[in-house]
Amino acid sequence: ETGEMEVSKKVYQFANPVGKRNSLTVYNIEVIKIMEMIDKALKGKTLLTYTICKAFAKLEETGELEKMGFKSITEFGKAIYGLETSTVNHYVRIGKNFITDDFTVKAGLPELTVGHFIELSSLVENGDITPVIQLYADGTLTDGMSTKKVREILKARNGKAIEQKDSKTETDSKTDTTTANTGE
Numbered sequence: 122e123t124g125e126m127e128v129s130k131k132v133y134q135f136a137n138p139v140g141k142r143n144s145l146t147v148y149n150i151e152v153i154k155i156m157e158m159i160d161k162a163l164k165g166k167t168l169l170t171y172t173i174c175k176a177f178a179k180l181e182e183t184g185e186l187e188k189m190g191f192k193s194i195t196e197f198g199k200a201i202y203g204l205e206t207s208t209v210n211h212y213v214r215i216g217k218n219f220i221t222d223d224f225t226v227k228a229g230l231p232e233l234t235v236g237h238f239i240e241l242s243s244l245v246e247n248g249d250i251t252p253v254i255q256l257y258a259d260g261t262l263t264d265g266m267s268t269k270k271v272r273e274i275l276k277a278r279n280g281k282a283i284e285q286k287d288s289k290t291e292t293d294s295k296t297d298t299t300t301a302n303t304g305e
Contacts, residue, residue: 167232
């Protein structure tokens with residue numbers, strides 16, 4: 122024998138860095154198996170969440186809610202499943218805008234969490250997700266980025282967009298923009 126031994130090793134990238142650390146190398150095969158189990162379960166949970174989002178969107182589209190005695194999909198979601206109004210609204214919006222009929226994320230986007238999609242929903246107009254895809258394509262947003270980081274980037278971009286709008290209307294309403302800015 123040459124003294125070689127087989128080593129089990131897996132490197133995990135952190136979803137959220139801890140200080141300057143952003144990865145972990147694991148050598149213990151039992152720990153790797155457990156971590157893989159968690160990874161598969163989380164992927165399954167994501168798929169189930171996509172299914173819930175799309176199902177709520179499809180249910181709303183049927184037009185059957187009123188016949189069943191509900192004013193809205195949110196009233197239905199609260200009565201039948203105990204979900205909050207905002208949760209149901211988010212699920213419907215995500216299901217309509219980001220999830221395909223086979224419960225996968227629309228082409229051009231990574232498999233994101235509901236939290237990510239909630240943040241990105243503000244960029245969608247009339248179902249057009251092109252602005253969202255563009256942010257991933259040009260590297261402004263990246264897969265694996267935390268929801269908090271996505272929110273910060275979108276907030277910074279929206280701030281710039283608002284500043285540009287303000288500078289155009291500055292001559293029209295100088296006092297309005299100053300009042301609006303001090304309110305923040």
